Amino acid sequence: MSKKSACFSLKSVANYKLMIALTTLISASPAQAQINVMDIDNQESMGQVTSVNQLSDVSPTDWAYEALRSLVERYGCIVGYPDRTFRGNRALSRYEFAAGLNVCMQSIERLIGTGGVGEEDITALRRLIAEFETELATLGARVDNLEGRVGFLEENQFSTTTKLAGEVAFTLADAFGGDVTNPLTGVREDFNAQATLTSRVRLQMSTSFTGNDVLFTRLTAGNLGNSFGSQTFTDEGRFAYDGQADNNVTLDRLHYYFSLTPKTRVFTMASLGGHHFYADTFNSGLESGGGAGGALSRFGERNPIYRLGLGGQGIGLRQQLGDSFELSAGYLARGGNNPADGRGLFNGNYSAMGQLVFKPSDKFKLGFTYINGYDPNGAGSAFNFGGTGTRFGNLQGLGLNGIPVSSNSYGVQGQLDISPKFSLRAWGGYTNARLIDTGSAEIWNYAAALVFPDLGKEGSLGAIIVGAEPYLTGLTLGGVDQTFTKDTPLHVEVSYKYPINNRISLTPGLIVLTAPNQDSGANDPIYIGTLRTTFSF
Template identity: 35%
Template structure:
């Protein structure tokens, strides 16, 4: 409040100068009106853009207990207040602040009246006697106004410096719990595939910290119970967990460098597709099965440490690259990060348009269990992704060619999504195709597994989402490993 009063004083001399400049004729002869052009020109030199003070109106200067009624300045200001009702103060009738500065605070009351007087100049409502009283008050408080001017300038410089250098460290807690009720409608020969009704769950706590407002330090804790439902198709998208044990599932720091470059460093659990700006296909995320995400990204080993970047070549075109490795081998000086087992790297060039989204990617992975069953060697994969977004309706897909020590493999997926079908906010998705030859349970498929899923995502509110799905899959292991599943996923977010 004190600073606001000090700032208001700065307009005092200017307002008096303007008033005297435009009122010469009024002082000499009160009957002659002030010319409008002269008044406007003078008022242009005065700033009246002071912030309003939301306080109770005081209508008599005698309410200010710290101003003595015997002072001539009190009586002069009282006359102006009584005539123009031009002072605002605190409800208890005092100016608060340092009691040694009552002259400065009193001058602030004078300045409040000057605002009203300046507005009345054009109406010829201010008398010569009142102008003379105002001029005398200005002379009386000139030293205080000059002193305050220097103090306010210094304070404003300090505030500007503080605002330019301030930052606030903010940590937000976000949580998500996914529960799956899976019902197989068929029996299966493979012991790795669960053929009974099961219930699995996963819980995650994300601690996101920002130091600048644009960066993110994420520490994620995860626990859960995962079964073997959809094991031949890489399991549930929101599955995982170590038999109810808490683990640090994510630990990374991402930050921008300039306007077009974003960098990420991860200590553990970095997934290959975590390095890309977009996986393009619209069912990656809402789908029940992990097969909904382009599985060729899994040719790179997950769960390691690494670093990557995203560089915006234009507003629509983005180049992503990343490298990850087994943190145990990376910590061994005899191995190093570039000789560690289970290392992988990825590069992707994407176009992110309003209607068309497309990307081309290259992924290299050493020791990826998903494709090689733990056999030594590397997998090189070239993939393409495409999606057309027509608002409520999207159609897209992906295709990939993989090479593992001379053996090649082709996989693909295509599908559609429809938003706001029947219920507002819902999404219907149907997709299917041939998956990469994923190894699971020590069994290598004789051919590419075939997978089809239809899901209906229903957001009940901002915290709860229910997603029922029907899935058909053929694991192609040579036995009776094809059939239907019904799955209901419930997701809580907080």
């Protein structure tokens, strides 16, 4: 018997029920040895049995009791399921029987040298070896073939520590509307947008050095730009995966995560830092981290306050506190790689976050978030919600350029999975922005989402999202309340991700902006329709 065959049987079969058949064929009558063989699809991890009495579903009255006891006590080749059952009525194939025979052969070979096996058993074993000679040879050939394939993969693989994943998204989209007001000229004009076919490509390498860490290195290219932002004059409704232009390839994500303790995870971000990379955002399936498989819009991915400070360098921490609580904390600095005065990690823009998560069950979780930020409002350091919200909500178009902003943001968000095919999510965010030596501003956002996993097909995802992207509700300058339009800019988004197969999915959807730039009088509703095709490899 070859060592390879024994190794294969131990790893791939380990099904002790066929040991009943082995002992039965050795010591039982021919009538008892008639076994109905069938393929077994599912196998579970088992453990070595040292006494037949450890098997809870085997009793001395069972016809195979003595056979089992013999295998345990004489040959030591019986194993049991984790729940200490034997499940002896389960059928097996000839190949599985041969693999089990192989296991006992190894044990018996060791006993032959010590005289622990009788001549009668040896004769019966020889008969079995002859009967299953073909199957035993096939098992050995399979192992040789597998070892050859593994050797080839090891010699030709990209890296022993790195996994490469790719994603390509084609987006066919168009936007429609009545009139919009150009904030640069103040002139109301016809909404004019053309149908587009755009793309975004990502290649991400995930490297582990210790088995408990991961280094993310991601290359991104695309030609979406700011979606239809130049035509709508607002960041509302921008696609979740836009931002890249002219198909220039950039190294947009460089992160390293590791576990400090079993309950403490550390996240270091040298490029494209974001609070959502280390903190729970309560929107699984739709929260894709900018990937092309989640929500259509940036707003639909998560509470926009998580986007404060997005794009810088920093560190995050996630700490488990018992079974029901989790604490996340982090610090980001846009321009943290720039040593110039007024930049760097601690002398320019920053965003510090703390979040407490309460998760009493697998179906419900609730989070409370606080973010303190500072934006000098210079080049590359302006206050903004990361490509979401109205112009006023991002403190644009108010004559505040160059005025530093110190902000405090508060968020409440939750997720309730009512059933495996229906989930309810909701969030609310409030930001109080202090305009240094000038005044203050109040900004709100909120949303509710109905999510339908496996809608019509396994792997699909339907979603309805209704809310308001960040919009300005109050502005005080020099102690005087300012007058401006405060219409609620509702965002309505409907999408349905349909998987063609495991690698290709189609996502048709529609985004409706009822009062762009929080001004229904100056802007008619805007409709953005899209068909996204995603390829994953």
